[in-house]
Amino acid sequence: MPDTIQKLFETCDIVLFDCDGVLVNSEPISLATLVDVLDHFGAPLTLSEVAARFTGRSSAAPIDHIRTVTGRDVRDQFKAYYNNLLFARYDRELTKIDGLDGDNGVLAALQKRGIAFCISSSSSLDRLQKTMEVTGLGPWFAGRIYSADFVANGKPAPDLFLYAADQMGYAPKQAIVIEDSVAGVTAAVAAGMKCIGFVGGAHYDGDQDGAAARLYDAGADHVITDMAVLSAALSL
Numbered sequence: 001m002p003d004t005i006q007k008l009f010e011t012c013d014i015v016l017f018d019c020d021g022v023l024v025n026s027e028p029i030s031l032a033t034l035v036d037v038l039d040h041f042g043a044p045l046t047l048s049e050v051a052a053r054f055t056g057r058s059s060a061a062p063i064d065h066i067r068t069v070t071g072r073d074v075r076d077q078f079k080a081y082y083n084n085l086l087f088a089r090y091d092r093e094l095t096k097i098d099g100l101d102g103d104n105g106v107l108a109a110l111q112k113r114g115i116a117f118c119i120s121s122s123s124s125l126d127r128l129q130k131t132m133e134v135t136g137l138g139p140w141f142a143g144r145i146y147s148a149d150f151v152a153n154g155k156p157a158p159d160l161f162l163y164a165a166d167q168m169g170y171a172p173k174q175a176i177v178i179e180d181s182v183a184g185v186t187a188a189v190a191a192g193m194k195c196i197g198f199v200g201g202a203h204y205d206g207d208q209d210g211a212a213a214r215l216y217d218a219g220a221d222h223v224i225t226d227m228a229v230l231s232a233a234l235s236l
Helices: 002-009 025-039 047-054 060-070 073-093 106-113 125-136 159-168 182-190 208-218 227-235
Strands: 016-018 118-122 145-147 176-181 194-196 222-224
Touching: 002 194, 002 222, 016 060, 025 047, 025 060, 025 073, 047 060, 060 073, 073 125, 106 118, 106 227, 118 159, 125 145, 125 227, 145 159, 159 176, 159 182, 176 182, 182 194, 182 208, 194 208, 208 222, 222 227
Parallel strands: 016 118, 016 176, 118 145, 176 194, 194 222
Antiparallel strands: none
């Protein structure tokens, strides 16, 4: 697989990383927190239902769900309540995906190849900043963090990827997206970008094969379970 992935990088000038489930093992934390938040606002769903409906989506999706179920518009309350619970858990539980930083990590390999990279995430900017702080990844992405807060339509719309690439100075055909969700892969394909699916996050434990199949069905060019595969491809 490193050989076939290496071919994708022959025409790649920038990599757009999703954050949750790609850079950090945050999805189990955020999904469990969202279960609590939906219950608080009177629109409960099970953990499996939350994962199926909202993985890779911006906060607009659960807010719309609450409005549909309860008739209430909780936009002004949702973010503060959710972040308060989530950030406390980040401080205790959040970890990086293995193989990202360090001398032999993916980010260093991209730097050595002269390939630009940034974050393009459905998370809010506040949440991304907290993630960078807790994990120590901030210096790698300083000034290159793009959030769904910046565009009108979040994933699966292509808006965020197109915006991030444009801000970085690249055309869609020059970009590779690294994504863990169907919504994200769908957005990358709609943006006209290549996409490598990643199913090595903790939220896919026990379901890597099924998750990989879903990402391929959504249009991913390749799907990997380990960031070391990318490092190896970049070193060829």
